[in-house]
Amino acid sequence: MAKILITDDALFMRMQLKDILTKLGHEVVGEAENGKIAIEKFQRLQPELVTMDITMPEMNGIEAVIEINKHYADAKIIMCSAMGQQGMVVDAIKAGASDFIVKPFNQDRIKEALEKAI
Template identity: 65%
Template sequence: MSQKVLIVDDAAFMRMMIKDILTKNGFEVVGEAVNGQEAVDKYQELSPDLITMDITMPEKDGIQALKEIKEQDSNAKVIMCSAMGQQSMVIEAIQAGAKDFIVKPFQPDRVMEAINKALG
C-alpha cells in the first residue's frame, strides 16, 4: 500500500512540483491545502502518513498549523518547505516537531531523502 501525503502550499505550482516528485516515487497524494487552516482541517479528515508544509502562507502560517496538528496527533510527520532559508524559521519548525526541512526550489533527491527519513 502506498503512503498517503498531504501537500500544503499556497502556490499551485509548488504543489504541482511536489506532487510530481511524490507520484513518480510511488506515493499517493490524498489532498492539497492552500493555507494552514485548511491543512489542519484536511489532516483530521484525511489522516495522511506525511505532510509537506509551506511556512509562509495566508490565514495561518505553516509553523502555527504544524503546532496545531502536533497537538492533535503527536505522531504526525511533517516536513516543512520554504523559499527562505532562514535559520530561525528552520529551528522554530524543528522545535515545533517538524521532521525535516526542504528549501525551494525543490531538488527531487533532497525531497525524497527528507520523506524517507521522516517515514523512517
C-alpha cells in the first residue's frame, strides 16, 4: 500500500483516480489542483508516489516534476494526460516521471504503472 498525492485541475478526475487507487488498496494522502500546490503538498505530506496531470493552470505537470525532482531525486511520479502525444510523454520522462497513463483511466493500467513505480 502506497501513500499517494493526486494532482489534477479537474475535480472529477481526482475523484475518479482516488476511487481507483483506494480500490487497489492505496491511501490517498492529499490532492492538488495545480503543480504549485502539488509541490507544497509533496514537501509537507512526503507521499510515496504522485500522480501528475500535465495540462494545468498556474504551473503545469512537467514544471512541477522538474521542481520536485530538484529537491527529491527519488520522487516517484506518474504523469496523467488526456493527450497521449509522443512529445509530451518524452518531456515527462525526461523531466523525471516514472511512467505515463492516458485518460480516461483504466484500473489495470494504473495498477501496472503503480507496481512499476513503487
